Amino acid sequence: MTATGTGYDARFRIWRGDAEGGELRDFTVEVHEGEVVLDIVHRLQATQAADLAVRWNCKAGKCGSCSAEINGRPRLMCMTRMSTFSREETITITPLRAFPVVRDLVTDVSFNYTKAREVPAFVPPQGLAPGEYRMQQVDVDRSQEFRKCIECFLCQDTCHVVRDHEENKAAFAGPRFLMRVAELDMHPLDAAESEGLDRKRTAQEEHGLGYCNITKCCTEVCPEGIKITDNALIPLKERAVDRKYDPLVWLGSKISRRRD
The missing domain is CATH 1.10.1060.10 (Alpha-helical ferredoxin)
Structure with a gap:
């Protein structure tokens, strides 16, 4: 893990797959002060996994679109601050377990x-x-x-x-x-x-x-x-x-x- 100015590199495990099956894949992504999990997912899409499927809309905790399970707990990605986790922690993001997977973090609700x-x-x-x-x-x-x-x-x-x-x-x-x-x-x-x-x-x-x-x-x-x-x-x-x-x-x- 390396610090870059006010940022740092965080370890993520993100579920990739579809209705036929999938797996957790490891990523290292740069994090900056004040960011939320959805910011990191967007950075991951921009730099390493352009085809990562994720549902979101307002990024203000009012549309309910970006629901996922973060370290096993159902949360909104846009309202879960990275400061919630320690810098040494590996953050796991998986789709909502109760509903069928469409692709990656998107489920059929x-x-x-x-x-x-x-x-x-x-x-x-x-x-x-x-x-x-x-x-x-x-x-x-x-x-x-x-x-x-x-x-x-x-x-x-x-x-x-x-x-x-x-x-x-x-x-x-x-x-x-x-x-x-x-x-x-x-x-x-x-x-x-x-x-x-x-x-x-x-x-x-x-x-x-x-x-x-x-x-x-x-x-x-x-x-x-x-x-x-x-x-x-x-x-x-x-x-x-x-x-x-x-x-x-x-x-x-x-x-x-x-x-x-």
Whole structure:
């Protein structure tokens, strides 16, 4: 390792390959003060590996495109500073493990778009036009936390229900989209129930809420600091259980069926 002015040479191991297979390859790349991992990947492309495939867009931690696993932890490359690591450390970059590899660091995250389409949209309240909606500030604040999601899918990648069990993907939406269900269920203006849509029931029966065992790994990797587990998944679980086992709800459903 050699120092060059304020810079130094760092050792990287980067996964190269495609859906057919691949391997980790070693590189030595110059690093300068204040740089992030994505800067180094771009320098590597410019000087040693022009064909290295990597997905990125804003380089500001807002588009979620440059997700990868850095030393085994799901991170945004544009928000991971090189100062996080010692100069002697070898930095390993691999694609998101939970999703199929397209090439090098690029993965096929279409699973997430499929799950997004399975979550029914907000149902506007009857009798109110857009612009006439009114909410308490506390309700705005609660939803605003969830709306900070940049869909980097790091929470989806680190969730062991998806990461370690491919067979679960058909039945489990993952933390990002269960958070969306929770947001809509908490929304004071969502009129889903008037349309016969029970979001708590669908969270359990269609989106796999029961698979989540609240390990908080999704919260730990969220670059926006959203408390996915504490503020979305646990409250949704509590409401789903209350709904399922509330004797008054049970009695009401029986009466409704008899009337039908």
